[in-house]
Amino acid sequence: MRYYKDKDNLVYGFEDDIKVDTSIYTEISKEEALELVKPIPPTPPSxxxxxxxxxxxxxxxxxxxxxxxxxxxxxxxxxxxxxxxxxxxxxxxxxxxxxxxxxxxxxxxxxxxxxxxxxxxxxxxxxxxxxxxxxxxxxxxxxxxxxxxxxxxxxxxxxxxxxxx
Structure with a gap:
């Protein structure tokens, strides 16, 4: 599995045998992908x-x-x-x-x-x-x-x- 992000930092995972358009997607590490998709903790109410x-x-x-x-x-x-x-x-x-x-x-x-x-x-x-x-x-x-x-x-x-x- 390879991981990519787009210009908006949305993360995508593609199987190794899938051709990916690198003009749209940038390859990233699994760690970076996990960091990008990590939920943002909710802000406590004021x-x-x-x-x-x-x-x-x-x-x-x-x-x-x-x-x-x-x-x-x-x-x-x-x-x-x-x-x-x-x-x-x-x-x-x-x-x-x-x-x-x-x-x-x-x-x-x-x-x-x-x-x-x-x-x-x-x-x-x-x-x-x-x-x-x-x-x-x-x-x-x-x-x-x-x-x-x-x-x-x-x-x-x-x-x-x-x-x-």
Whole structure:
């Protein structure tokens, strides 16, 4: 095996019986070839890069915690009700529809997170919707305040100290 490099120091290996155009390639020793292809160790990230990465990860963590808190359910009538976006939308639609008639069908129930049927009046549905809206608002404001703190942080320790509790 013979080793060559081109004008850009890219290394090539050719079997001995291959004719090589020496106007394009320069023959080099195996040692030089190995030196040229030796990986360059990565440059460790700067303090600024570490801080920027920590902030980016912390912001994503806050978003996930916010979403988890909003979707963990709300308690009403001693029952936990699902509060994911689709659940809030369904409740809003139901309240809107039945607010027009100002009544619910006889025996109307809303299903709790544990799949039990809970009797509800129109006022109960409105109160449940208000609880969900309040949860969304509280958790969104909490996340915004934490994110503002992350953006203002100037050290890794400051970023690490920002937690959702």
């Amino acid at each position: 303090e600024e890069e570490l801080l920027a990465n920590a902030k980016e990860n912390k912001l994503k963590e806050i978003d996930a915690k916010r979403d988890e808190a909003i979707e963990s359910g709300v308690t009403y009538k001693d029952k936990v009700f699902q509060s994911a976006e689709k659940d809030r939308n369904l409740l809003t639609s139901t309240v809107s529809l039945f607010s027009i008639t100002k009544s619910l069908p006889e025996g109307f129930v809303w299903i709790a997170k544990d799949n039990t049927a809970v009797s509800m009046s129109l006022e109960d549905l409105i109160a449940l919707g208000a609880l969900m809206a309040s949860s969304v608002n509280e958790n969104t404001i909490k996340a915004r305040n934490l994110k503002d703190a992350v953006l203002k942080a100037t050290t890794l320790d400051e970023v690490k100290g920002i937690v959702w509790n």
